[in-house]
Amino acid sequence: MDYVKRNRQIANSYYNLGLEKANIRDLTGAVSCLKKSLRFDKYQMDARNLLGLIFYEMGETADALVQWVISMNLHPTDNPADRYLGEIQRKPGQLEREGQTVKTYNQALWHAQNGNADLAVLQLARAVEANPHFIKAHILLALIYMSREDYVKAGKSLYRVLQIDKNNPKAQWYMSLVKQNTGREEVEKKRLKNAFSHRKMEDDDIIIPPEYKENTGLGSILLITAGLVIGMMVVFFLIMPASTRALNTKHNQELISYSQNISDLNQQLAALTEEYDSLQAQAEEMETQLSTIEADQQAVLSQYEAVIGILQAYRQDDLMTAAQLYAGLDPALIASESVLAIVNQITEEMTTEGYQRLEELGTSAWNGGNLDAAIQYYEKSLQLVPDNTAVMYLLGRAYQQQGNTDMANQWFTTIIDQYPDSEQAEQAREARGY
Amino acid sequence: MINFEEEIRRFKPSLEVEEVEDAIVKSDLTDMTDIMMEMMKEMKED
Numbered sequence: 345m346d347y348v349k350r351n352r353q354i355a356n357s358y359y360n361l362g363l364e365k366a367n368i369r370d371l372t373g374a375v376s377c378l379k380k381s382l383r384f385d386k387y388q389m390d391a392r393n394l395l396g397l398i399f400y401e402m403g404e405t406a407d408a409l410v411q412w413v414i415s416m417n418l419h420p421t422d423n424p425a426d427r428y429l430g431e432i433q434r435k436p437g438q439l440e441r442e443g444q445t446v447k448t449y450n451q452a453l454w455h456a457q458n459g460n461a462d463l464a465v466l467q468l469a470r471a472v473e474a475n476p477h478f479i480k481a482h483i484l485l486a487l488i489y490m491s492r493e494d495y496v497k498a499g500k501s502l503y504r505v506l507q508i509d510k511n512n513p514k515a516q517w518y519m520s521l522v523k524q525n526t527g528r529e530e531v532e533k534k535r536l537k538n539a540f541s542h543r544k545m546e547d548d549d550i551i552i553p554p555e556y557k558e559n560t561g562l563g564s565i566l567l568i569t570a571g572l573v574i575g576m577m578v579v580f581f582l583i584m585p586a587s588t589r590a591l592n593t594k595h596n597q598e599l600i601s602y603s604q605n606i607s608d609l610n611q612q613l614a615a616l617t618e619e620y621d622s623l624q625a626q627a628e629e630m631e632t633q634l635s636t637i638e639a640d641q642q643a644v645l646s647q648y649e650a651v652i653g654i655l656q657a658y659r660q661d662d663l664m665t666a667a668q669l670y671a672g673l674d675p676a677l678i679a680s681e682s683v684l685a686i687v688n689q690i691t692e693e694m695t696t697e698g699y700q701r702l703e704e705l706g707t708s709a710w711n712g713g714n715l716d717a718a719i720q721y722y723e724k725s726l727q728l729v730p731d732n733t734a735v736m737y738l739l740g741r742a743y744q745q746q747g748n749t750d751m752a753n754q755w756f757t758t759i760i761d762q763y764p765d766s767e768q769a770e771q772a773r774e775a776r777g778y
Numbered sequence: 779m780i781n782f783e784e785e786i787r788r789f790k791p792s793l794e795v796e797e798v799e800d801a802i803v804k805s806d807l808t809d810m811t812d813i814m815m816e817m818m819k820e821m822k823e824d
Contacts, residue, residue: 351810386809406793410801443795450791457786484789491782521780 355385362394371398371509389419396428402509403478405432405442445474449481451607461488463607466600472501479505479512486518495525647677654690663701667724670694699728703735706742715746733759737768740775 362377375398381391396411409432412425419425432439452467468485471478482501489498499522505515523529650669657666675687706721722739726732740755756772763769793801 347814348811351814354810382809384810386807386812404792406795406798406801409795409798410793410805413798413802414805414807439795446792446794450794453789453791457789480789480792484786487780487782487785490780518780 351384352388355381355388355391357381358384359388359391359394362391366394366398369507369509370511371402372512374398387418389415389423389425392418393423393425393428396425400428401477403445403475403480405439406446441474445471445478448474449478449484452481453484455607456484456488461491463603464488466596466603467607469596470600470604472504476504477508479509479515483512483514483518486515486522490518490522493525495522498522499526499528643674644677644679647674648683651678651683651687651690655686663698663705664721664724666690667694667698667702667728670698671724671727694728699725699732699735702728703732703738706735706738710738710742715742718742719746731763733763733766733768736763737771737775740772744775 358377358381362374362381365371365374365377375395378391378395378398381388382395386392392411392415396408396415399405399411400408409429412428415425416423416429432442448467448471452464452471455461455467456464465485465488468481468488471481472485475481482505486498486501486505489495489501498518502515502519502522505512506519509515520529523532650673653669654666654673657663657669670690673687673690675684675691678684678687702721702725706718706725709715709721710718719739719742722735722742725735726739729735736755736759740752740759743749743752743755753776756776759766759768759772760776760778
């Protein structure tokens with residue numbers, strides 16, 4: 345079909361462009377072209393293999409493996425990707441080392457993003473030492489150096505990046521900032537200006553040859569002395585610093601190793617602390633559930649006890665206690681059908697006859713001069729049938745007689761406000777003094 | 779000048795070797811030919 349052929353042509357063009365860019369070490373540009381090539385034709389084997397190679401060159405081993413494995417799946421025979429994969433796997437431990445380098449970079453990034461730049465620098469230095477082509481690590485290292493205003497070290501890292509990937513946009517941007525801060529920009533501008541400032545020689549210009557002088561004996565002694573001094577200076581300024589640097593490097597390596605161990609232990613500690621917190625939370629939740637279950641069981645037991653108490657009070661004709669226990673009864677907590685049947689019977693008894701008997705008992709107590717007992721009977725009766733205005737009125741009168749005007753007025757007002765059409769409303773008004 | 783905190787957030791972790799298998803499975807290999815084939819198939823169905 346035409347469009348299939350057309351897509352292949354476009355894919356090939358992008359591949360050629362990518363290859364050209366890769367040849368001049370514009371790796372970022374090459375990656376972009378090769379990805380486009382594969383969007384037009386996923387079977388463009390050369391483009392996929394080259395993309396893998398570029399990823400590998402940039403230190404992204406895993407991304408390279410992804411491309412080469414896919415390439416092998418799409419073209420199982422005569423595929424150079426087979427060789428690339430073989431090369432990586434042939435050397436024992438190479439893949440593990442490269443994988444470890446990527447892990448070190450990821451750890452460094454985590455530390456940098458979480459405010460531990462010192463540890464990040466140590467780990468990044470280790471990553472770029474293990475893989476000097478690891479572009480991302482170089483750039484991150486340069487950024488951290490720039491944040492510390494150490495522009496010389498940042499510039500070195502960026503210079504290495506631009507040697508590997510000439511047009512890396514991030515590296516170019518950072519480099520421009522580094523040059524601004526080191527004054528390098530001005531120097532380059534001047535050099536560029538001087539390069540184009542040569543003028544043509546004119547007839548009047550004279551070239552003066554260097555003058556020849558013969559050395560005298562004193563001159564020779566002076567030259568030998570100067571040579572000795574220079575030699576001593578070389579030892580003092582070049583050889584000694586080199587050995588000191590070697591020692592420092594060794595110490596830094598040890599420091600990196602210790603820092604790595606501390607970092608690993610910190611991570612383990614954080615994981616264990618998190619696990620401990622989680623277990624602690626679970627234990628607290630379980631304790632809460634257990635206490636809730638115990639409380640529920642206690643509530644259920646108390647309901648059964650209340651039923652037994654009501655029955656016992658009935659047997660002893662102690663209606664007051666029966667009503668008191670009934671008021672606190674919650675039938676919803678009783679599961680046994682036989683006990684529920686007894687509760688229903690008690691409820692019927694209490695709501696049809698019990699409240700009246702309590703009213704009668706109250707009136708009898710009042711007539712017998714026991715005003716406190718009368719008030720208690722009336723209140724229990726109202727707990728069973730709360731809208732009984734006759735009992736409300738009697739209770740109000742009882743309080744009035746007792747001298748508790750506030751409580752008496754409260755009950756009279758309740759009748760007047762909430763039951764204005766009841767028989768007792770008028771009596772309540774009179775009692776209230778309206 | 780660069781805002782260090784903001785800039786460092788833009789950095790993404792690199793793909794690790796252990797994640798290669800998962801990355802291959804999740805790779806979107808659709809190319810233009812697949813898309814056009816799909817479009818032609820839909821047109822024929824309509």
